[in-house]
Amino acid sequence: MTTTATTPTRRQRLTTGLLGRQPIGLLLSAPYAVFVVAVFAYPLGYAVYISFHKFIFTAPGVSVPRPFVGLDNYTAVLADPAVRQAFLNIAIFLVINVPLTVVLSLLLATALNAAIPFRTFFRVSYYIPYVTASVAVVGVWLFLFSSDGLVNQVLGGAAPDPSWLINENWAMPSIAIFVTWKQLGFFILLYLAALQNVPKELYESAAVDGASRWRSFRSVTVPGVRPATTLVTLLAIITGANLFTEPYLLTNGGGPSGKSASPVLLMYQRGIEQGHPDVASAIGVLLVIGVLLIAAAQRLLERRQS
Amino acid sequence: MTEPKEPAGHRRPWLRIAGLTVGAVAFLFPFYYMIVGSLQKKADTSLGGALPSPGNLSLDNYREINAAISLGQSLLNSAIFTAGVLAGTLVFGVLAGYALAQLKYRGRGTLFAAMLLLQVIPFQLLVIPLYVQIVRGYGLSDSYLGMILPFAINSVAVFVFRQFFLQLPIELFEAARIDGASELRILRSIALPLVRPALLTATLLTFIGPWNEFLWPFLVTKQAGKQPLAVSLANYISTVASAATNPYGSILAGACVLAGPAILLFIAFQRHFVSSELGSGVKG
Numbered sequence: 001m002t003t004t005a006t007t008p009t010r011r012q013r014l015t016t017g018l019l020g021r022q023p024i025g026l027l028l029s030a031p032y033a034v035f036v037v038a039v040f041a042y043p044l045g046y047a048v049y050i051s052f053h054k055f056i057f058t059a060p061g062v063s064v065p066r067p068f069v070g071l072d073n074y075t076a077v078l079a080d081p082a083v084r085q086a087f088l089n090i091a092i093f094l095v096i097n098v099p100l101t102v103v104l105s106l107l108l109a110t111a112l113n114a115a116i117p118f119r120t121f122f123r124v125s126y127y128i129p130y131v132t133a134s135v136a137v138v139g140v141w142l143f144l145f146s147s148d149g150l151v152n153q154v155l156g157g158a159a160p161d162p163s164w165l166i167n168e169n170w171a172m173p174s175i176a177i178f179v180t181w182k183q184l185g186f187f188i189l190l191y192l193a194a195l196q197n198v199p200k201e202l203y204e205s206a207a208v209d210g211a212s213r214w215r216s217f218r219s220v221t222v223p224g225v226r227p228a229t230t231l232v233t234l235l236a237i238i239t240g241a242n243l244f245t246e247p248y249l250l251t252n253g254g255g256p257s258g259k260s261a262s263p264v265l266l267m268y269q270r271g272i273e274q275g276h277p278d279v280a281s282a283i284g285v286l287l288v289i290g291v292l293l294i295a296a297a298q299r300l301l302e303r304r305q306s
Numbered sequence: 307m308t309e310p311k312e313p314a315g316h317r318r319p320w321l322r323i324a325g326l327t328v329g330a331v332a333f334l335f336p337f338y339y340m341i342v343g344s345l346q347k348k349a350d351t352s353l354g355g356a357l358p359s360p361g362n363l364s365l366d367n368y369r370e371i372n373a374a375i376s377l378g379q380s381l382l383n384s385a386i387f388t389a390g391v392l393a394g395t396l397v398f399g400v401l402a403g404y405a406l407a408q409l410k411y412r413g414r415g416t417l418f419a420a421m422l423l424l425q426v427i428p429f430q431l432l433v434i435p436l437y438v439q440i441v442r443g444y445g446l447s448d449s450y451l452g453m454i455l456p457f458a459i460n461s462v463a464v465f466v467f468r469q470f471f472l473q474l475p476i477e478l479f480e481a482a483r484i485d486g487a488s489e490l491r492i493l494r495s496i497a498l499p500l501v502r503p504a505l506l507t508a509t510l511l512t513f514i515g516p517w518n519e520f521l522w523p524f525l526v527t528k529q530a531g532k533q534p535l536a537v538s539l540a541n542y543i544s545t546v547a548s549a550a551t552n553p554y555g556s557i558l559a560g561a562c563v564l565a566g567p568a569i570l571l572f573i574a575f576q577r578h579f580v581s582s583e584l585g586s587g588v589k590g
Contacts, residue, residue, distance in 0.1 A: 018412065024489045025409030032402035033417055035459045040424045043435035050435060057442055108329055111322050118323075124576050125330040128337065131572045132565045133518035135536045139543060139561035140340040143554045149351050150339070181333070234426070241428045245520045249543055264430040264521075271434050272525060284431040291428060 051281035073282040083283060086254075086261045087290070089172050093262075094240050096176035101236045102229060105184055109191035110221060123188075130185035134245040141178055141250060165251050171260035175246045183239055187232050194228030195221070230302055234295055241291050244268065263287045340565070344368070344558035367555035368563075374546055374556070375530070375538040377563055383450075384517055384534040384564075390454035391516040392509060395463045399508070402459070403467025404493050408479055418468075421461055430521065432456070437525055448532045453523050457516055463508035470504035471497060506578045510571065517568055535564045 015023060051073050053066045077083050112123055129137060144151050145164045152159035160167050164174045198221060206216040222229075243262040247254045253269075254261025263283050271280025339356060346355070347364045371377065405411070406418055436456055446452030474497060482492045498505075520536045527533045533541070539560040550556045 020409075020411030020414070022409040022411050022489070025405040025411035025414060028401040028405040028409070028489070029414070029417055031398040032459050032464060033413070035398070036417070036420050036424065036461075039436070039456050039458075040427065040432065041420070043432040043439065044427065046435035046439070047431060050438070055438075057438070059442070108326070111326050114319075114322065116319060116323055116326070120576070122326045122330055124573060125333045127572065127576070128569055129333060131514050131518075131568050132337075133520070133536050133568065135518075135520055135540045135543070136340075136561035136565040137336060139539070139554075139557040140336045140343065142543070143343055143349075143351070143558060144336065144339065146351070146554075150353070150356060153351060153353055185333075238426060238428055242430045244430060245540075249540055252544070264428075264433075267430065267434060268521075268525075272437065277434050277438060280434045284434060288428060288431050291426070295426065 047281045047284055050278055051285050053278060055278040055281075057275055057277065069278075073278045074286070077279055077282045077286065082258050082261065083263070083266055085258050086263045086266050087286075089260060090240060090243065090262055092172050093176045093179075093243065094237060096173055097180050097240055098233060098236045100177075100180045101184065101187055102232055104180070105187035105232065106191050106222075106225065106229070108184070109188045109195060110217065112188065113192060113195045126188050127185035129182045132182075134182065135249065137178075137182060138246065138249045145174065162256075166256050168256050168259045171251045171256060175243070175250060175260055178246060178250065179239070179243070183236070187236070190228055190232055190235075191225060194225040198224035226302075230298065233298060237291060237294055241287055337565070337569075340558050340561055343554060344562045346552070346555050349552050349554045367552060367559035370550055370552070370556040371539075371542070371560040371563075374550070375535075375542050375560065377535070377560070379531060380533060380535040380538045381563070383532060384536070386450050387453050387519075387523065387534050388513060388516045390450060391457045391460065392512055394454070394458035395460045395512045396505070396509065399459050399464045400467055400498070400505075401493075403464050404471050404497060406464070407468045407471035408474070408476070408497070409489065421464060424461060429456075433521065433525065436522075441526060446526070448527050448529045450532075452526045453534070454516075456522060457519070460508070460512045460515060463512050466504055466508045466511070467501070470501040474500055503578060506575060510575055510578065513571065514568055535560070539564055 019026060052068060052070065054069050054072075055066050056064065058064055108126060112119065112126075116122075142165070143149060146152075147163040147166075149163070152163060160170050164170045202220045202224070203216055206220050211219070242264060244264040247260045247262050247265045248268075251260040254265050264287070267280040267283050270283065271277045342356065342358050343349070344367050345358065345363050345365070347362050347366060349355075350359075350362060368377075402417075406414060406421075440452050440455055441447045444452070446455070478496060479492055482496055487495075516534075518536060519534075520540055523534050524537045524540065527537060530538060530541075539557070542560060543557055
């Protein structure tokens, strides 16, 4: 090895200072960086821009005036009863879906985390709805929950009338339960990973102290997986905010009378079907602000608890 | 999967197994019913209809859905869409994951922060501006490229790659660098063979994204000949199905064809899709 290789020249030192020790990293991550900017950062800014302008679709290359209109789109959106209904619907959805998801996925993950027979079979069964397309499982739920479907045949007189998906009071809860069922496998996976990090000794000392199974679940498992619970809650909220396929197909476009419409469904209807991307973007921005507010409130709560 | 940390359910194991069994039935029954319903000549929603009856079995529903949405072409479109996303993720995602984990350069922290941040942005918010850009701006409607672009590199997969590359000992790379190996060579002949499990996990994770995606390809494709199966089946459910002789049967037949490849692939590789491997796959 020669001395020039070990003592960097001035030029080498300059590039190191400017680009870092291994500038080739810039080259290797460049495609991904460009992707992040082009598909996330730029559209995010563009969505905000569109929401503050009067914006219409044009053919490629055609330019039309798109005047700045301030908060006009936002006031139009907030005055629209259908939009308000959609935000109320998603609140109902989250109130049902998030607690159900957290409780069921933690219980099932705990049950799966023991040496039991057929463990692989159970694990695989819980993941299968998660890996299947919504469009496919929506098909079978339509069949199961139709007016004379199997579920109502079993329930007999106890079945709601009109049936689940066309009932104003049951449409949104049905969707919330469908999505819980569909996504549960993924959250079980997250909890199973978290359970591996709960020290075994804690369970042993709880058992020595004579704690019941339920007691050790509450005082060892639940606090032990708290970071995972934060993540599961956040991801469940984001999944809920993205709701589109289910109201579009399961309740035939957010029916009955808009009682199961979601904000994203309205973004599609107002933006693409009716050609008002500016209004649709305003709905989207409000939706993201809502998600961020809930996430911030959740972090505050966490911090106060710990 | 590593050994369970919690002591085995030695006190009341049957309660645990009973609970899990009830759950498994609730999770699997709809899939069983999907297959049974897809084979019924006449839709039978009675309790007895949950069991296949020999007199009411046929493949007519598959013929009907194939005539309505041309399953072969739709499957091919789904496959091209998915393959494009997989290729982008396995090439550019691996490069980025490696750089983020093992190389020191300016902007690495920013890129990593951006990657984490975009996990909390609901993708659907970006649908309107992406539609304006890709469909109206670049005129990429009814094209595979337009479908693939927003999904070209799966960020979760980049994150998984980074986690796996992080666990490789840095001395390994230092030694190769002193021997004068280029970074691409180090990646190809040292790092990649060591993270084979990560490649499988990420491939599986990435596969279900585009294969199951509905909203974006639905917006991009208007011609039936370019629609992936999820889109053509959804259009069939919302518009055409009412005209069929057994609408539920043909919907379920289409659902089986759409669900089949993802479920079979998942079952075949399920042992790579476990929690411990997402965290510590290179140790084993």
